[in-house]
Amino acid sequence: MAAEPRLTSYARLPSAYQGRDVLHSTVDAFGRAHWLLRDSARRGDAYDALLVTVEGGRDRTTRLRSVPARFPRVDALPDGGFVVADARRQDGVEQVQVFDSSGRSSHGFDVGDAIEHLLTDESGDLWVGYFDEGVGSDPLCDPGLRCWSRTGEPLWEYHQPSEAGWFLDCYALNVDRRCTWAYPYTDFPLLEIRNRRRASIRTTPVRGAKGVMVHGPRVALYGGYGDEHDRLLLGSLTDSAVEPVEETRLLRADGARSGRRRVVCRGPRLYVQEEPGIDWALYDIS
Template structure:
C-alpha cells in the first residue's frame, strides 16, 4: 500500500455561529461552502433558518423563512438562493423548497423518496441520487439518478443502456461543471453522464466506495466497507473500464485517522466533513 495522503484544510464555519445547530452543509459547484443552521425550532410547523456561506476569507449569511423540511439537505443556486429537500417523502408531499436570494420561499415540488445525494450544478439544476428504499418503493425515485430543474421540471432520467443494469442504490455521485459521474450498487460500474451523449459505462473492480473523483483520464475512489472506510484507490480510465493503480489511505491534515464523516465530490475534488460538521477538508486529485 502506498503512503498515506493527507487532506488539506479548506473551509470553517466562523466561531460566531457555532452556538447554532448544524442541520446540513455542502460545497457548491463553484467551491463555496454553505452551512444550514438553526436555533430552537418548532416540532410541528415551519421555522426560520440561517445559511452561512464561506468563500476564502469571506463569510456571508442568508436568512430563510418558513422552512418546512424536518431533516433538510441543502443545495446552492448560482445566482443566489438555495434549495432544501427532505430525504424522505410520501406521495403528495412538496419535499423540495426553493428560496430566492433574499431567503424567501419561491416554489415547492416533489422529486421522490429516498434522496441519498443532492448536488446542484453550475446552471442551478438539481442532480439527485436515491438509495434503495426510494428506488424500490417510489416511481419518481425508481431510475436511481435524476436531474431536475430548480422549478421541478424533470430534465434527465437514468435508463440502463448496453452493458449497464438498473440502479438499486446510488453509492456515490460527482457533479462537475461539465459532467456527472455515478457509482451505483450492485455491480459498482462508473457511469459518465454528459449532455447530448449516451451514458458511458465503465466496469470497475472497486467495491462500496462513497466518493469518486475524476481528472482527465485519472480517477480515484474513496471509502469502503468496514476497515476500508478511509481507503483511497487511484486508477486510470480506459474506454470501457477502470484500471486501478494504487491503494492508500486518506487522513486528517495532522495525519490522524478520519472519524465518522460525509463527503461531497466535485470533479477532481473530494470535500470531507467530520462531526460536528463545522469544517470542510479537501483532497484534490489534480494536485497529486
C-alpha cells in the first residue's frame, strides 16, 4: 500500500509579526502568501491593518488605513494593490475596498452578502463564491458564484441548469490562470468555467469537500464531513464526471492528521493553513 501523501511547508509569517491578531490570510494567483493583521484597536467603525506579504522567503508590508470589514477576506491585485471585502454586508458601508500598492483606499463597491470565497485571478478580476445565508436572500449573490471587475462591474454569474442541482453554498473554489472551478452544495458537482462562458458540469463521487485541484485530466478533492475532513480523493476527468482512482488521507508534513484549517486552491495546488494561522503548507498534484 502506498504511503499517505503529506503536505510540505510553503510560507510562514515572519516572527516579528507573530502574536498579532490574524484577521485573514491567503495565497494569491502568483503564489505570494499574504497575512492581514490588525494594526490598531477599532476606532468607531474602522481599524488600521498591516498586510504582510511573503514571496520567495522575503517579506514586505503594506499599511492599510480605515478598514471597516468585520469579517475580512483579502487578496492581491497584479499591480501590487489589494482588495479587502467584508464577508457580511453592512448597510451604508462599502463592502469591498480596493487599495493601491501604497495602501491608499481608492474606491469601494458591494458584491453581496455571505462571501465564502474571494479569489482574484491574474488579470485582477474577483471571483466570489457565496454561502447559504446570502444565496436566495440577496440579489447580488443569488447565483452563488459571480465574477466582478476590480471596479465593481459584474462580469459573469452562474446560471443554474436543472441537472446540476441547487447551488446553495460554494464549498470549494479554485481560480487558475485560464479556468475557474467550483464545487457547490447541494449535489456537489464540479463546475468548470473557461473564459467566463457557460459552466461545464461533472458529477463527483464525494460530498462535503473543501478543496479541489485540477491538472489536465487529473483532479483531487480534499476534505469531507466528520472524520473525512482530511480525505483526499484522486480521480480523472471525463466529459461528464469525476471518476475516482484512489482515496487516501492527506497528512501534515510531520505525518499527523490536520486540525481546523483554511484552504486556498490554485490550479493543481492546494494550500492549507491550520490555526493559529502563521504557516501555509502545500500539496501539488502536478
